Amino acid sequence: MVKVIASQVRKGNVLELDNQLYVVLTAENFHPGKGTPTTQIDMRRISDGVKTTQRYKTTEQVERAFIEDQDFNYLYQDADGYHFMNMESYEQIQVPEDVIGDQKVWLQEGVSCRIARYNELPISVELPARMVFEVVETEPAMKGQTATSSYKPAILNNGARSMVPPHIQTGTRIVIQTEDGSYVERAKD
Incomplete structure (x- = not known):
């Protein structure tokens, strides 16, 4: 301590x-x-x-308390919790849902997370600050609407909702701030 x-x-x-x-x-x-x-x-x-x-x-x-931080990749979720694997040692750990909290909507298979552990017990999971998602549903752009006017609701490929600028259309890949689910920019890929 x-x-x-x-x-x-x-x-x-x-x-x-x-x-x-x-x-x-x-x-x-x-x-x-x-x-x-x-x-x-x-x-x-x-x-x-x-x-x-x-x-x-x-x-x-x-x-x-002294805690150990390690990088793990997200594998899958089941009734027991969320499963992660350390890519160096291939050690797998299970993280309970209450430790993940509201971040669970942003978890994607293969995403690298930083997991803090105390005596081998997972206590917190830190996701990347920004992640790329695809817009699967949003209202069409209206003619004459400017990019700075207002944001419109969109549903992403993970099921989460976010507000996006009017020029974003269905099928567009966008960058989301995982802390609050806000739109950052159009993905560069």
Whole structure:
């Protein structure tokens, strides 16, 4: 365990509180004009998935657990969870659905992810920041509509919905920001 000040805690870090491990979901620093600066940390307990929020003074110390990060490729999903394989050692691991969370919609077979583990237990999965998907359904472009006017809804080949510019048509491959599902640009392939 390593002690760090609360203002240095980041999303994905693992903290130990009361002999329990928590993965950090969000960490925000607040600097009011008057009073003590604080850090609010939203966490999920690894053992049972219970979410909690703690508030610390920014200079208060918290214990950060040592975690191991490795690259794994996504293989498939079944009733047991999501299965990944390390391409160097061919080790396969299973990740429960609650660890993947809302990111599961962006998982594609063969995509490389960074998985953080504590004592061989998967605690968080980090997807690539941007991924390419194909638009399978969207409204046709209207004549006279400019590219900056507004966005229209589109359904991607993974079933997810995203808002795209009016010039994007069905069959177009686009780049999506996996953090929030927003359109970035047309794919360059």
